[in-house]
Amino acid sequence: MSERSRLVQETRPDHEEVVGGLSTLDRFLPVWIGLAMVVGLLAGRWVPGLAEALDAVKVASVSLPIALGLLLMMYPVLAKVRYDRLDTVTADRKLLVLSLLLNWVIGPALMFALAWLLLPDLPEYRTGLIVVGLARCIAMVIIWNDLACGDREAAAVLVALNSLFQVLAFGLLGWFYLSVLPGWLGLDTAGLDVSFWTIAGSVLVFLGIPLAAGYLTRRLGEARKGRDWYEGRFLPRIGPVALYGLLFTIVLLFALQGSAITSQPLDVARIAVPLLAYFALMWTGSLVAGWLAGLDYPRATTLAFTAAGNNFELAIAVAIAVFGVTSGEALAGVVGPLIEVPVLVALVYVGLRTRRFFPRHRTPGRVTHV
Template sequence: MHAPEAPMSSPTVPVGVARKLSLLDRLLPVWIVAAMVLGIGLGRAFPDLGTRLDTVKLDTVSLPIALGLLWMMYPVLAKVRYGEFGQLKTRGKLFATSLVLNWVVGPVLMFALAWLFLPDLPHYRNGLILIGLARCIAMVLIWNMLACGSNEVAAVLVALNSVFQILFYSVLGWLFLTVIPGWFGQTGAVFDVSMWSIARSVLIFLGVPLVAGALTRGVLTKWKGEAWYEQRFLPRLGPTALLGLLYTIVLMFAMQGEKMTRLPLDVVRISLPLLVYFAVMFTSAFFVSRKLGFNYEETTSLSFTAAGNNFELAIAVAVGVFGMASGEALAGVVGPLIEVPALISLVYLSLWLRRGFFPEAST
């Protein structure tokens, strides 16, 4: 994940940013669409697949699906550099800004966009809200590196978000899905979502892989060294997260049934607020960070961390709380479908903004 930063000697946007991504990451939307098509085919070929999958469960999720949800999170969390928390003391203002952007501004913005764009589709609206609460903890390292941000700052912010998600995701989920809509006389979730139901899913599908990822990093870095772990182990482990995601998507779409006939329109309606969210969240975070006096590298790390989301966690919680065939789970799947092209565009935007607002970083 910590590839060498792009040269800072030229103010121009480098050609071929997308080509710096691995083939798996670059074609992620293609793999997701293929998994959707395969899942629909399996669902038609085996109409009783859902019943078979529910034979053995982990909590409320069938065991085969739960294993996919756990695996797609584990490689992501094994990448987090948990030992970077020492920087919190020396960069308090920066990290306080990140916490406000990630845990106040981001969730409120996604909540507003979900109600604005999907007032008549509560299932998809709930799914978007769950996405807004799931702060980015992995792919942000790639976008940050491509935009020449600070790898060290991004690593700490990722670790910080991991901890905050364990502590606050269930509280905020209950607040945004059930409490706040009631303040405005609106119906939130289709049924009341308890804080414990969300917390249980977070503890299982984030807590378990987080502990496993932290133990993996701690044990292997002591045994083989940091360089071996970053340069040899993670490049082999990381791509398997995509396999877990695709495996889960195949099973999800195998259980969607007749709803798939509405898929194209549904995808468009879910995508629009996500695209607006990416653009508004990134640009607002960028200019706020610039106004607060942070340099380009810090500003970039803050902006991409604020704009990115942990779609794997959102999918896992949606499946655990609302069910595999729910609209909430489908909304979660749309996120990574458009994330790659949207965030690549923001990489180019960040490098373009560097020329005008941070000329010292372009020389």
């Protein structure tokens, strides 16, 4: 090993050091998610009428149980972001441009292409996957990024930017990819009629509310008590709520589709194929793009995980609001976490093995506030 390589490796955060710094809840996140999936599947399979009961508790097209889970999951994450540090990412033009391009141009287009290519005869599942491709990851990506020794502050800022962009653009992109683009390409959508306003309204409720609440909490909390109190006492108290909200939401989602998942294994397998291809292509392509752009490993791996991950909870919430709780579109979204969790955990270790190929330009702060 050259002297330069040795110095680079010694100054980078160690995976075991990062894992040791995580809470027990965060460290075993894949285990808790797996257990939540199992509980949801069993409940949906063995509790008669559960899906109908959960679907009945709603206002207009908004499922209140799922809305509660999403709010609990996303609010603490968005309350942790240092909004006054947005310039740490926006000043890095390469990272910012690559992230926007990968998340909002390449990612949705790739999922659209894979869905039509691999599910030409299954329009409901195909539509569900296209919706998944529009929902950029804003929650679990923080954990995958930490485990892979990525730049935590950059990840948190990209989460905030993705959240804001989703509120503004999700409805328009959903309408474009589901209604407009297939017509331009001469594809048969079998009379699919998707309302821009229904999609936009769902995103505004499920994502806009926690984003606004997180921003206002930080502004008001720091103004009244100061940053030390906010980050040292308040954030540790609300941090675990994000995981509880995530697990609660996963249990609900798998309960709603438990019968369909266990009774239609071949359909689940077919949905899994484009998802596997999507994760592999997006993560690998993003990491290579970061390397070609001259990013160091922490920021390149942050770019890869924020581009490859998807916000399945939001996608399923939108699918339920637009197509119904027991629809094939909702099932396609529910299959997502079954594939995403093991694949992205595996990619954490693949990413760690690529560190020696990256130059080192900076040592990112390993902070706990984001």
